Amino acid sequence: MSNRLYIFDTTLRDGEQSPGASMTKEEKVRIARQLEKMRVDVIEAGFPASSLGDFESVKAVADAIQDSTICGLARALEKDIEQTGLALKGAKSGRIHTFISTSPIHMQMKLRMEPEAVLEQAVRAVTWARQWTDDVEFSAEDAGRSEPDFLCRIFEAVIKAGARTINVPDTVGYAVPEQFGQLIHFLLERIPNSDQAIFSVHCHNDLGMAVANSLSAVLHGARQVECTINGLGERAGNAALEEIVMAVKTRKDVFQCDTRIDTSQIVPASRLVSGITGFAVQPNKAIVGANAFAHESGIHQDGVLKHRETYEIMRAEDVGWSANKMVLGKHSGRNAFRTRLTELGIELASEEALNAAFARFKELADKKHEIFDEDLHAIVSDETVAVDQERYKFISLKVSTETGELPHASITISEEGTERHAESTGSGPVDATFKAIESQVNSGADLLLYSVNAITSGTDSQGEVTVRLSKAGKIVNGQGADTDIIVASAKAYLSALDKLTSTITRAHPQV
Ligand code: KIV
Numbered sequence: 001m002s003n004r005l006y007i008f009d010t011t012l013r014d015g016e017q018s019p020g021a022s023m024t025k026e027e028k029v030r031i032a033r034q035l036e037k038m039r040v041d042v043i044e045a046g047f048p049a050s051s052l053g054d055f056e057s058v059k060a061v062a063d064a065i066q067d068s069t070i071c072g073l074a075r076a077l078e079k080d081i082e083q084t085g086l087a088l089k090g091a092k093s094g095r096i097h098t099f100i101s102t103s104p105i106h107m108q109m110k111l112r113m114e115p116e117a118v119l120e121q122a123v124r125a126v127t128w129a130r131q132w133t134d135d136v137e138f139s140a141e142d143a144g145r146s147e148p149d150f151l152c153r154i155f156e157a158v159i160k161a162g163a164r165t166i167n168v169p170d171t172v173g174y175a176v177p178e179q180f181g182q183l184i185h186f187l188l189e190r191i192p193n194s195d196q197a198i199f200s201v202h203c204h205n206d207l208g209m210a211v212a213n214s215l216s217a218v219l220h221g222a223r224q225v226e227c228t229i230n231g232l233g234e235r236a237g238n239a240a241l242e243e244i245v246m247a248v249k250t251r252k253d254v255f256q257c258d259t260r261i262d263t264s265q266i267v268p269a270s271r272l273v274s275g276i277t278g279f280a281v282q283p284n285k286a287i288v289g290a291n292a293f294a295h296e297s298g299i300h301q302d303g304v305l306k307h308r309e310t311y312e313i314m315r316a317e318d319v320g321w322s323a324n325k326m327v328l329g330k331h332s333g334r335n336a337f338r339t340r341l342t343e344l345g346i347e348l349a350s351e352e353a354l355n356a357a358f359a360r361f362k363e364l365a366d367k368k369h370e371i372f373d374e375d376l377h378a379i380v381s382d383e384t385v386a387v388d389q390e391r392y393k394f395i396s397l398k399v400s401t402e403t404g405e406l407p408h409a410s411i412t413i414s415e416e417g418t419e420r421h422a423e424s425t426g427s428g429p430v431d432a433t434f435k436a437i438e439s440q441v442n443s444g445a446d447l448l449l450y451s452v453n454a455i456t457s458g459t460d461s462q463g464e465v466t467v468r469l470s471k472a473g474k475i476v477n478g479q480g481a482d483t484d485i486i487v488a489s490a491k492a493y494l495s496a497l498d499k500l501t502s503t504i505t506r507a508h509p510q511v
Pocket residue numbers: 014073099139140141142167169170171172202204
């Protein structure tokens with residue numbers, strides 16, 4: 001048994017299936033560059049046959065990335081596989097991941113197919129995929145609720161047809177660790193050609209056991225884990241990459257395998273994904289939560305000061321917490337700014353975008369002495385949206401609040417170049433600001449989420465605001481960042497409105 005554990009990241013595909021987490025092509029490429037820097041083995045970039053936007057995104061990621069394999073998902077249909085093969089044409093290393101359901105409930109109720117027909121379709125799909133690439137992965141959707149004997153038959157057949165990775169998804173998050181580990185053990189033992197493929201797992205978190213199930217599978221011989229940054233994903237999410245990687249690294253004595261991940265890139269990746277998707281990371285989240293390495297109790301603090309390992313099993317710097325170094329300041333020039341963006345893997349679309357981002361940087365550096373990488377990511381996110389989709393633009397805001405008085409907001413925005421002014425009162429300054437904006441734009445959208453996060457530490461930190469709006473089945477997240485959180489809130493609201501009305505294709509539009 002090999003001691004290499006392959007990390008397959010599906011943030012850009014399954015992660016994107018979280019409502020409101022859809023990303024543009026540029027956003028996907030930025031995240032893919034960070035995943036490559038982190039040395040992820042396989043990046044699942046999307047589902048090319050699902051939309052033109054997703055096709056273009058997978059193609060852009062495939063063209064941009066050199067050091068990770070780029071994977072596209074395809075149903076077990078010839079047209080899906082063809083689209084995926086085309087999207088991956090420019091990849092240095094490309095994988096087609098084809099899937100079909102194998103559980104009795106999915107075969108009867110969803111596919112309305114007999115098991116034999118499913119098996120034959122799976123073999124056909126792998127054969128089609130092999131015409132495009134040698135690197136073919138097959139997934140038995142809902143394997144967690146499938147008959148183990150049927151799984152043995154279908155896996156044996158698709159390995160014979162040329163699948164090199166066999167994925168066992170717990171699609172609905174139903175498995176428990178002991179049983180799931182036993183299933184992997186059983187499959188590896190029983191399938192005569194199991195040694196000709198890498199067995200992989202893909203666990204969802206509906207019962208909060210995605211990571212535990214994945215790790216149990218690793219203990220029983222799985223050598224690829226499919227996971228996402230911050231555990232993003234459909235419903236309750238997927239297994240969190242950072243937890244899998246750090247569990248295996250920290251407990252080598254138990255797992256006897258390791259990954260090639262550069263763990264110092266984990267926190268930057270977490271920040272980037274949360275900034276782009278607007279899904280904040282809870283403070284007590286393992287590895288990447290703001291409190292993950294904070295010792296509050298006096299006894300713990302005393303112990304850590306005397307000997308760090310009394311209470312710490314991992315070092316914060318090993319997962320990239322110390323990467324939040326001050327990189328630029330008030331006196332930094334345009335070249336230093338451009339160089340740092342390049343080091344962060346950020347490429348702006350044009351000189352115009354770079355100039356606008358640099359102007360924002362200067363403005364921020366005047367208010368805030370220390371500019372961190374997270375600040376740069378926030379600036380660039382704002383500029384990417386502004387340049388791509390500039391329908392609504394924030395111009396100025398005046399807010400008055402006084403104890404005992406109703407807060408009042410007076411805002412100026414531009415809508416397609418025309419200045420508009422509006423005023424409103426509200427139950428708080430943010431409420432007043434949003435009401436003022438709505439009085440002008442009349443979007444009629446429902447506010448699903450409003451959240452504020454400090455981007456870095458200190459009271460001079462920028463606040464990053466996420467606003468999730470929904471209208472006619474379309475759900476979008478808008479982000480805004482500023483040292484003034486009411487201004488950040490207004491920007492986030494306008495960015496969400498931009499996305500609601502945008503004609504730019506989001507890769508996974510959720511409509
Ligand atoms: O959860 C699932 O079953 C999937 C497959 C397509 C791998 O995402």
